[in-house]
Amino acid sequence: MSRKFIEKAIVFYIYQPSLLTGSLINAFEYFLQCFEKNKNIKLVFIDAEKNDCKEFIRIIKNRYILDKKVKDFEKNIISLMWPELNNVSFGTSLVLDFGTMYKVKDKLNSEKILIISEKYTDDERFFIDHTITPVKFMFCLEMSNII
Numbered sequence: 001m002s003r004k005f006i007e008k009a010i011v012f013y014i015y016q017p018s019l020l021t022g023s024l025i026n027a028f029e030y031f032l033q034c035f036e037k038n039k040n041i042k043l044v045f046i047d048a049e050k051n052d053c054k055e056f057i058r059i060i061k062n063r064y065i066l067d068k069k070v071k072d073f074e075k076n077i078i079s080l081m082w083p084e085l086n087n088v089s090f091g092t093s094l095v096l097d098f099g100t101m102y103k104v105k106d107k108l109n110s111e112k113i114l115i116i117s118e119k120y121t122d123d124e125r126f127f128i129d130h131t132i133t134p135v136k137f138m139f140c141l142e143m144s145n146i147i
Contacts, residue, residue, distance in 0.1 A: 003087055003088065003089050003109075004087060004088045004089070005088075005089050005090070005091070006042050006044070006078075006088060006089075006090050006091070007040060007090075007091040007092070008034075008038065008040065008041045008042070008090075008091055008092050008093075009041065009042040009043070009044045009078075009090050009092075009093050009094070010027055010030055010031050010034065010041070010042070010043050010044065010093075010094045010096060011044045011046065011090075011093050011094065011095050011096070011100060011104060011108065012024065012027040012043070012044070012045055012046070012096050012097065012100050013045075013046045013047060013097070013099050013100040013103040013104065014045055014046065014047045014048040014052065015099055020056070020059065023096060023097040023099075024056065025063075026096060026097075027043065027096050027097075028043070028056070028060050030094065030096065030116075031043040031073070031076075031077075032060075032064075032066075032070050032073060035069075035070055035073050035076065036069040036070055039076070040076075041076060042076050042077070042078050043076060043077045043078070044078045044079075044080060044088075045077065045078070045079045045080070046079075046080055046081075046082055046085065046100070046103065046104070047080075047081060047082050048079045049079070050079060053077060053079050057074045057077065082103070082107075085104065085107045085108065085109075086107070088109070089109040089110065089111075090108070090109065090110035090111065091110070091111050091112070092110065092111065092112045092113075092114065093108060093110040093112070093113050093114070094114045094115075094116070095108070095113060095114065095115045095116075096115075096116055097116075101115055
């Protein structure tokens with residue numbers, strides 16, 4: 001089976017089905033900001049059920065006034081179950097949150113990984129092997145790095 005390639009993506013692990021968290025809102029906000037500049041960027045949810053994705057999109061559409069710059073953003077939201085990561089490779093991945101960092105650390109196949117995490121950036125249990133893939137920790141998204 002051939003590996004699917006995604007050039008640029010924001011990757012976020014869904015901890016519990018149907019649970020709306022501040023980190024999930026952050027993922028959407030980063031995605032929408034990037035999507036304004038690059039219509040090819042993807043928001044990749046790991047372990048999100050289809051109904052959860054639909055509900056998250058509904059909440060975002062009700063929470064924000066979205067203009068034409070982000071029209072049809074939902075077409076760029078992908079849900080993968082954790083084992084499916086074996087079949088996907090990325091150009092540049094923005095990994096959000098320490099839970100995502102921990103979950104994908106040995107499984108994310110990406111040419112370049114950017115990480116925004118408020119915790120565990122110095123805890124080896126959460127490290128992604130930077131000898132295999134270039135990894136950069138950031139405090140906030142530098143748009144030029146992802147779009």
